[in-house]
Amino acid sequence: MKPLKRLCLWYALLTKRILKQKAFLAILLLIPLMACAMRLMPPHDGGIVSVAVAKLGDDSFSSDTVARLTEGKSVIKYTLCETEDEAVKAVKSGQCDAAWIFLEDAGLQAAKFAAGRSTDGAVKIIEREKSVTLSIARERLFIAMFPYISYGAYSDFLNDMSPEGTVTEAELNKYYDANIKKTGLIEYYYVDGTRQMTSDILTAPVRGLLALIIMLAALASCMYACREEHRGVFEHLKGKKRAFIPLLCHITAVVPTAVASLAALYLSGLWTGLQRELLTMTMYILSVAAFCEILRLLCRSEVTLGAIIPVLVTLMLVLCPIFLHIDNLHILQYSLPPFYYLNSVLNGAFIHKFAVYDIAVCIIASAAALGNLIRQK
């Protein structure tokens, strides 16, 4: 009981040392406030790609396609233009990434295409540059035109089969889409069977960014601990506990930041449930503290630690599922604590891997800390 009491006392003293800094308290308050501000952003009218759309004719094909494009949620932002010149100007001035101009005879050309005849094209596309997102946008254009083309091909096919060569419109419609649903085709699930939350793309990276802030608090604690060690602050401590004090310092720096981050998650609408959040956050605190202690013992100096921060942060931004989803750099991904945390929160099956990682990283950190103590002696 006595060692536990002593540990609690140490923890309380070290926490007091950090929390008496007014600036730190202000930062902790700032974290949930910023997350809350993200949630209060105006309704999302932006997009990954912006496209200027213009119709030169007034046929139903162009009107229906434009209506289909602009209905529902999409990663593409559309700007309707009156003329071709206006749309081209929007691209050349950098306001839009592409312009889609529906030609005067767009309907006729689409019908020719559906019938398998050669066509001069229904839409003129002007693009700033070649990119994956613009290619996906083009597929979105095709899918908006596709119901018309699909119906045209179906109609031609049945007319060709019919000996009289004419199938009435009513009969074509009767067999084509009496009951079919056009929306809500897909549901999104996680591998543990829970349904995915429909979070806004804008707030989606917030959890990842909060995870990085927690990591940074631990790295800052490492830099601080390096300085304290050089100044000999912990020299008077006897025995093995001296080896573990820096680790406890990191935990005391990380816990308040983690609490502020949990508040931020709750306020930003990314909260998944008390049990899951507390479990994964506790595991994350342990892994971050241990991971940073290993880094501190490897770098040994405040300056070197400072130098690796930009690289480490960039690596985590790229390799952890914050903005991107990269599948083929597993060795690097599986060595970073935020990768486990972000995957575990929304996927119960990943928690076991996180537990194994936690245990491994804690053992390595403890062994390294003891090794460092022996080396110092």
Added chain:
Amino acid sequence: MKSKRLIYFILQLKRKAKLLPRVLALTLALVIIAGAAGFMIYKNSMNDESKRLITIGIVGNDKSKLIDTCVNALKTLDSSRYAVKIEKMTEDEAQNNLLGGAISGYIVVPDNYAKDIYYGRDSRLKYVSIGGASGIGMALISELIGITAKVGLENTNAIYGAQFYVRDHFPDKNASDAGDRLFEKYAALILTRNELYSVKKVGVSGHPSLLVYLICGLAIMFLLLWGVSCSPLFRRNGELSCMLSTQGLGATGQILGESGAYFVLMLLCTVPLFAGLKAIVSLLNIDLGEFASLLSGKFIALYFLCAFMLCMMQLFLYELARDGISAPVLQFLNAIVQGYICGCFYPQSFFPEGVRLFASHLPVGVAVRILGEASPSAITEALIYAALFFAASVLLRRRTITRWEAQL
């Protein structure tokens, strides 16, 4: 007075010169190594058919043409040729592959899905993924899957319609054969869909391409993260400031000396990098294409202007939070929040109009506008910001000195 300021500036220069080049050299070396490794891995993975960026599984026993149509559609999508690979598999295989990290997700097509949707019954495709919070990546995957599902749906609709029409009106003909022929027709239409539009690339004069824009964003992020790295250089207590003040060097002189030394050293350390890159490019006669602008004299001058403004901002933040933990955390919080909403990670068009307007006038937003467009208004805003941060730093330092004087 002037000589005291100069002496303090030189002292600061010496102090920072002991640490800053080491920080910068280490950071740059690590960035170059990480960048080169990342580029090589990326290049390998793009060349290797089996290592696309995203792999998606398709699972299901639907006997209709729907799965084939979906697979065919996804395979022939332009954007998916170099980003997505799809594979048919069983649900167990898909789950194991997903947990093992071999695929990003899988689509489950329920039994009799095509028939169910044709008759208006509630049946939906399921997209199963591992989770995480990959905003833009997830949005692009969802868009691709949504497109594929809609193509499959329209095709199925037409194929079933044709089959039932043939069954009802031409009992002597094989309805299944008719469905197969229509399916082939659709496959040909999807394959030749590029005939529906003509594509012209125009570029934009005075505006960077997306890649150049993102490189500019990364360069700015790098400047911001440098602020975190340099936290050991800015640590000082109020006692020293107070002592300097009593010696005749006031808050203005102290801030001038510290910011000047920091900025001058940053220039001295970064100029060789640009010069080295330029020398390599001209010696090896490398055609940089659209990236040539990143090594032009104008770009370098604008980069230093951004660095100057951001240095002043970092100094101001170090005046706000001085202790060993708060200072780097505040620098990072500022870097990550401003970097995010000002468009260092995503293109600015991604954000709602109001946020975009607000962010473009924040310091990092101004830096993005300077590097991206070199707009004169952004340059003026940068100079105003630098002056404001300087003045605010002086005021904060003055307050610290007064507090310490009162204590002593």
